[in-house]
Amino acid sequence: MAAYSSGATRVERQISLPFNQAFKIALRNITIRLGRAMITGAGTMLGIAFLMSVFASNLMLVAKGVTPSPEQAQKSAWLVAMSLLVSFVGITNSMLMSVTERYKEIGTFKCLGALDKFIVMMFLIESALLGFFGSLAGAILGLLFVLITNISHIAALNWAAVILDVLGCVVLGTVLSVGAALPPAIRAAKMQAVDAMRTEV
Secondary structure, X not given: OEEEEEOOEEEEEEEOOOHHHHXXXXXXXHHHOHHHXXXXXXXXXXXXXXXXXXXXXXXXXXXOOOOOOHHHHHHHHHHHHHHHHHHHHHHHHHHHHHHHHOHHHHHHHHHOOEOHHHHHHHHHHHHHHHHHHHHHHHHHHHHHHHHXXXXXXXXXXXXXXXXXXXXXXXXXXHHHHHHHHHHHHHHHHOOOHHHHHOOOO
């Protein structure tokens, strides 16, 4: 709790809630808006699934004793970059729509004295959860696709490299989701409580 004055205006209390409370609220928001959450997570999942399939395919080529040509490597890198860009734009769009749908909820938090950093934290935690689980599902899906289509060479696969690629994809997808959620989260935090409460969506 904090109290301060600025000119003729005095704010009696502002609420600085701990991380675990922001986490609970973010988790509740995901369960309440499960359909929207699944759409957002699906964008991340598909992008990471494609990324993991490219990584796993390259490892499978090595297991077969084939070295990818520079042209193939360049094409794979371009496709990966495009898939991540599409995922980033999709997540940003979904989070912007989520902010718009929740203007009054944000206004209520602000009227109760929630700090701007709490609003930002809430949205970023929500996006991180969606990004983590979406990326994990995508990495597993992309890996399974390559394994099923190359089942005869599974034994020769470098599993240590596979695990590192899976972890890298999950981390990348989570960071991508948080980065995409940052602009709408800041926008939500800067909203005036009165404007948010009277907005019709």
